[in-house]
Amino acid sequence: MGTIKLRQWDSAEHLQTGADIVAYFDACLEEAGDDPAFIAHALGNIARARGMSQVARDAGLARESLYKALSGEGNPEFGTILKVMKALGLRLHATAA
Template sequence: MGTIKLRKWDTVEHLKTDEDMVMYLDACMEEAGDDAAFIAAALGDIARAKGMTQLAKETGLGRESLYKALSGEGNPSFGTILKVMHALGIKLHPEIAHV
């Protein structure tokens, strides 16, 4: 019987279009609750899908700093999050929460 090889899941491989990226971020924001690191990590996935080097140029932030800030382990400022979202072409859209 043949050997089955498994690969580690990489979300980035499935973020092909802008719509994929926005739907992914929306789903992550729904699940995250108040977990800012989870949202930062989701933005990191989108940033890797789009290209971290280009994002660094557009935000004026260092590539290594972006990797760290958006890893889920970092603690990016809200200003950094807004810069990243703007460079990725994603708007922050507030709406009333029905709790």
């Protein structure tokens, strides 16, 4: 039997349409609970799918700092999250729990 080559899953590779992005981000918000790093990482995946350099320009942020903030290990300010969401064309929506 031959060798099987595996590679790490990258969500960004599968976010190709606006509908894909909205469904992914909505699912991440649902799954994240109270984990802000999970949400930041999800936004990072979406930004990589759209092109991190362009998202950084649209958000008025440095690309390097955006990578760090959205890595899932960074701790971005809420204002940064809102700028990134606006650059990505996303809005938060509240519903009753």
